[in-house]
Amino acid sequence: xxxxxxxxxxxxxxxxxxxxxxxxxxxxxxxxxxxxxxxxxxxxxxxxxxxxxxxxxxxxxxxxxxxxxxxxxxxxxxxxxxxxxxxxxxxxxxxxxxxxxxxxxxxxxxxxxxxxxxxxxxxxxxxxxxxxxxxxxxxxxxxxxxxxxxxxxxxxxxxxxxxxxxxxxxxxxxxxxxxxxxxxxxxxxxxxxxxxxxxxxxxxxxxxxxxxxxxxxxxxxxxxxxxxxxxxxxxxxxxxxxxxxxxxxxxxxxxxxxxxxxxxxxxxxxxxxxxxxxxxxxxxxxxxxxxxxxxxxxxxxxxxxxxxxxxxxxxxxxxxxxxxxxxxxxxxxxxxxxxxxxxxxxxxxxxxxxxxxxxxxxxxxxxxxxxxxxxxxxxxxxxxxxxxxxxxxxxxxxxxxxxxxxxxxxxxxxxxxxxxxxxxxxxxxxxxxxxxxxxxxxxxxxxxxxxxxxxxxxxxxxxxxxxxxxxxxxxxxxxxxxxxxxxxxxxxxxxxxxxxxxx
Ligand code: ADP
Numbered sequence: 001x002x003x004x005x006x007x008x009x010x011x012x013x014x015x016x017x018x019x020x021x022x023x024x025x026x027x028x029x030x031x032x033x034x035x036x037x038x039x040x041x042x043x044x045x046x047x048x049x050x051x052x053x054x055x056x057x058x059x060x061x062x063x064x065x066x067x068x069x070x071x072x073x074x075x076x077x078x079x080x081x082x083x084x085x086x087x088x089x090x091x092x093x094x095x096x097x098x099x100x101x102x103x104x105x106x107x108x109x110x111x112x113x114x115x116x117x118x119x120x121x122x123x124x125x126x127x128x129x130x131x132x133x134x135x136x137x138x139x140x141x142x143x144x145x146x147x148x149x150x151x152x153x154x155x156x157x158x159x160x161x162x163x164x165x166x167x168x169x170x171x172x173x174x175x176x177x178x179x180x181x182x183x184x185x186x187x188x189x190x191x192x193x194x195x196x197x198x199x200x201x202x203x204x205x206x207x208x209x210x211x212x213x214x215x216x217x218x219x220x221x222x223x224x225x226x227x228x229x230x231x232x233x234x235x236x237x238x239x240x241x242x243x244x245x246x247x248x249x250x251x252x253x254x255x256x257x258x259x260x261x262x263x264x265x266x267x268x269x270x271x272x273x274x275x276x277x278x279x280x281x282x283x284x285x286x287x288x289x290x291x292x293x294x295x296x297x298x299x300x301x302x303x304x305x306x307x308x309x310x311x312x313x314x315x316x317x318x319x320x321x322x323x324x325x326x327x328x329x330x331x332x333x334x335x336x337x338x339x340x341x342x343x344x345x346x347x348x349x350x351x352x353x354x355x356x357x358x359x360x361x362x363x364x365x366x367x368x369x370x371x372x373x374x375x376x377x378x379x380x381x382x383x384x385x386x387x388x389x390x391x392x393x394x395x396x397x398x399x400x401x402x403x404x405x406x407x408x409x410x411x412x413x414x415x416x417x418x419x420x421x422x423x424x425x426x427x428x429x430x431x432x433x434x435x436x437x438x439x440x441x442x443x444x445x446x447x448x449x450x451x452x453x454x455x456x457x458x459x460x461x462x463x464x465x466x467x468x469x470x471x472x473x474x475x476x477x478x479x480x481x482x483x484x485x486x487x488x489x490x491x492x493x494x495x496x497x498x499x500x501x502x503x
Contacts, residue, residue, distance in 0.1 A: 001476055003030060003037040004135035004159070006121045008114065008144035009098055010039055012077055013047040016097055017303060018249070018384050019142060019166045022216070025252045027081045029469035035476075038135070040124065042092045042117050043072055043085035051075065051083050058130035062119045064112070064183055066090075069120055071129055086120040111174040114202065115182045118147035125152055125159050135159045137476050140210065143172030143203040147184070150194065150205035154489040160479045163206030165215040167381050168224050168231045169307065172202030196232070207236055211484040213244045214475065216382035217403035221246030229379055243484060247472060248406055249382040250465030256367075256388045258459075263364035270459045273393055273452065276368060283369025286362065287328045287353025295351075296445045297326045298438070299370025299394070301363045301385055304333030304341070309376035309399065314340045315431040316438075321348050323442065327374075328353040330366055367392040372441050376426075376434050380404045386423070390458035395451075396423040397437045407463065411444055411454060422458035 009015055011024035023039065030037035041047060048054065051074035059068040070087040086092070091113045096102045099110060107113065120129070125148070127134035137160040140148045149161040179189060179200040188194040194204045207213060215221045221244055223229035225237045237244060254260075258276070259269045265282035268275035280297055284290065289297075302308050310329070313320075314337070320327060329341055329352075338356050345354040355362065367373070373389035373396040382403030386396040390407070398404035408423040415421035424444075426437035444450050485493075 001035050002135045003035055004040060004124060004138045005037055006040050006145045007141045010041050013050045014044050014098055021384055022249055025465050028079050029465035031080055033469050033473060038082040040084040040121055043087035044092050044098055047085055052077050060120060060123050060129045065116055086117055088116055091116055111178045111182060114144040115147055118145060118151060121148045122151040136480055140206055142166050143170055146172060146202035146205035149210035153209040153486050154492055160483050161210045162212050162479055163210035173199040175199055209486055212479045213240055215246050216249045217406045218246035219405045220381045220402040247468055250468040251384055251387045251463050253464055256391055258368055258392045261364055263361045264368045270456045276393055279365060279369035283365050289326055289353045290350055295324050295326050296371040298372045298374050299328045299366045300374040301330040301366050304331040304337040307378055309378050310337055312376050312431045312434050316435055317344050319435060321351050326351050330355045330362055332356055332358055367394060370394050372397060378429055387463045390422055390461055393455040393459050395454045395458055397441055398425055400425050400427045421454055
């Protein structure tokens with residue numbers, strides 16, 4: 001199959017979170033499974049400088065762009081995956097991140113930026129970009145690509161579309177004035193189309209019009225159909241339940257493998273677990289913590305946002321420091337969480353270490369050097385860090401939600417006896433429930449046989465892309481065979497209204 005994979009971030013070209021990891025790995029795995037997967041993303045300066053063998057492919061004239069947009073062609077580093085970069089300097093050539101400026105403020109023209117990106121993706125999808133290539137399916141990811149299925153929906157000879165939700169909490173909402181300025185079909189401003197509480201919702205473009213919707217774990221696929229997790233879109237998702245499924249993300253074990261990880265103080269495997277300790281010492285040093293015999297080191301890395309539940313950990317600090325443990329946190333995000341953690345580290349310099357910032361190298365050392373990984377997320381579409389921690393022999397403590405529930409098996413007596421336990425799972429979004437899990441973990445940590453068994457079970461688990469890619473390929477085939485026809489398009493077809501004249 002020919003697959004066009006559209007994403008707003010792709011590791012190692014540009015990354016803010018898990019979406020980049022998926023976008024960097026899945027097309028590569030598809031290629032490995034003999035599928036022609038090509039990537040497309042905006043030509044941010046970082047992407048231009050990191051893509052290999054970049055050259056100008058064509059100029060595309062797009063509605064909404066003052067000048068033709070340049071389509072650059074290159075390769076994802078160290079791979080056989082082609083990359084197209086949509087080069088519109090007024091939209092993408094600027095310092096800062098893909099969605100925010102250097103001070104963390106959203107770019108004011110994000111709607112225009114990602115509408116233009118979606119139009120470029122649609123042009124390629126319809127073989128109107130001078131490539132002489134048309135995908136059989138466009139795989140769209142998150143709100144930044146949400147307009148693509150909508151733009152394509154009623155076109156004849158269109159490719160199939162899959163829209164993957166990596167996080168439903170980010171929806172791409174913009175006001176009426178902005179919507180008008182995008183010059184999209186005006187009838188999209190209605191509740192059964194793209195309107196959402198008097199705003200235009202880019203993500204609804206994917207949810208209403210895509211042939212199929214997927215998300216990144218089976219449990220999250222069920223959760224988003226409920227009021228508690230649906231972010232107001234649960235009704236629409238229930239309506240499309242027949243065409244909604246969950247495929248667990250894989251992880252890239254070439255990058256995340258403690259046996260070969262050059263970023264560690266010492267590499268180790270399930271058979272040489274004793275060498276893991278050197279990483280703990282290096283991690284304590286990196287965070288300025290003293291060595292404490294018998295104290296397990298709890299670690300967390302991630303975005304410091306409400307979703308990740310670090311406020312539950314912060315509330316527990318007085319109780320935690322009374323226990324024989326140390327805690328390290330690496331992350332950036334909401335100022336109040338950053339401040340609370342920094343203050344805790346100042347107050348308890350022997351037990352708590354905090355690094356505010358984004359540091360990939362330190363994230364590797366943290367996965368390896370911690371004894372226990374903390375991930376108390378309120379919701380978690382898939383989550384990658386707990387999967388990394390399993391592979392690094394660092395049993396995670398997670399909440400029973402989304403991909404965390406699908407990857408971590410609780411160390412209950414029965415699961416320990418069955419040899420399936422690989423971590424600790426708690427149910428309620430409360431500090432008390434988290435503390436109970438921490439105490440269970442501390443108890444297991446003092447039993448070396450039980451602990452080693454937990455570590456080895458986690459390290460042996462296989463969450464590679466091979467498995468996920470096979471599931472995506474089966475889904476792509478199914479979608480291509482049975483496309484979804486939006487009721488509007490049925491109307492147009494029956495009355496032979498050219499798509500240009502209606503939407
Ligand atoms: P999300 O996509 O919600 O941020 P995931 O667990 O799916 O969460 O993926 C997070 C990815 O981003 C992981 O690869 C993680 O290592 C990385 N990451 C997040 N914050 C940081 C940070 N402060 N420093 C280094 N890596 C980080």
